[in-house]
Amino acid sequence: MRLCYATIHAFKPAFTQEVSSTDIYELSNAMANAKRRSPWKAELDDLMRAIAGAFLFGAPFLYTMEVWWKGNFTKPPRMLLLLGIAYAVLILLNLQGGFRKGGLKTWIQIFTEAVEALAIALVCVTFSLILIGVIRFETGLEAIMGRIITEALPFSLGVGIANNVLLAADEDNNNSKSEGKSESKNDGNALVESDQAQAVWYGTLADAGATALGAIIVSASIAPTDEIPMISSMISIPWLLIIIAVSLLLSYIIVFQASFGGQATRRSQPGFFQSPMSETFASYLISLLVALSMLWLFQLVHVGDPMTQWVSYTLVLGFPATIGGAAGRLAL
């Protein structure tokens, strides 16, 4: 849906003069159908939704050292049990949701989707643990597998509830949006320019506030813990650049690639946050600011501490904070 809405926004000034909103809506549906026909794009969207779900639910567990520690002495039979539990839970979740778009599923689809969900969770966890320096070359294979599999359980749950929680909200928003459309059609060109300018400011502030709130909720619970100094000490300065890149990418994936709740509504509201790139960068900066404030508030950084400490702590906490910020913009 991203492409068609973006296209409509680009041509909006010309269209509003000559084409009714109903025509635009039909055009957007036609374009959405055309997009749906591309199986590779549809598959990519499904996978991105799964990744987004995994991180939304799994991020707080990723910054919990006790979860890594349990992985240090998890024996292979228990690892298989954990994988089995994750698979069984995913099957139950797939009965009502999962991460793939679509209606009712056959049993085979339910079982195979659970296999994919588990694989996605394992990949996301492996990648994240390498990113925050918890998995290294010198870590023994058994400890690596223990850490990955222990951490994969909450990530799998996130993949399993991706549709249940967020796609349902998206449909609600679409419905309310189409109702709103018919009302606005009657209003005609009632919206004068000053109102539009006001709406742009309002939309921007609403999105910025939602980002800040989401980032506060996540970072306030992580900032006071020892994980931030611990992870910062485990990674090098150049590695921080990779954390920045991954934070931006995840923020983008969560809001613009996955068809999560509230997207359609959000794109229909004006403001600085409606361009994908500007939104991603602006929300990352807001999340970093929130992370920095939380670190200072909980006295993990003080005036006089070295700049590298300020920067690395903020970027390390900024990773889950920006995931929270993206979730906040969708939820509020």
Add this chain to the structure above:
Amino acid sequence: MTKNKKGGSNPRTKAERVSLAISIALLAGVIGIVLALWFSSSNEPARFHVSQGVVRNETGLYYLPITVTNAGSETGAEVTVEGKLKKAGDPEIASTTFDFVPGRSSVEGILVFSQEPTAAEVYVTSYQQP
């Protein structure tokens, strides 16, 4: 529930089949590694070797890098390493503690001495079973 209620299930697209194949391969790999670990595990208790790196002199203090390797399969927790440097009078002792040293893995640390510690004796003094 074995049939789609819409009347016949949609065949999987090529993209979905590719995802499924990759997922099965990944999951099979993970399960294969875990099974291999299971069958090769001997429940050996933790056994530690400590190796010393190159000493670094910083403003009159000597930094001795150490690598603790657990050759057993059990994890050791609170692994305490002590370095003893014999000299005239009482020997100089430096120590450090590692939270965890998992089986068949290694961790690194530094012991600090006031004299050149190349000849120091470094060993594990205690650990806990997690």
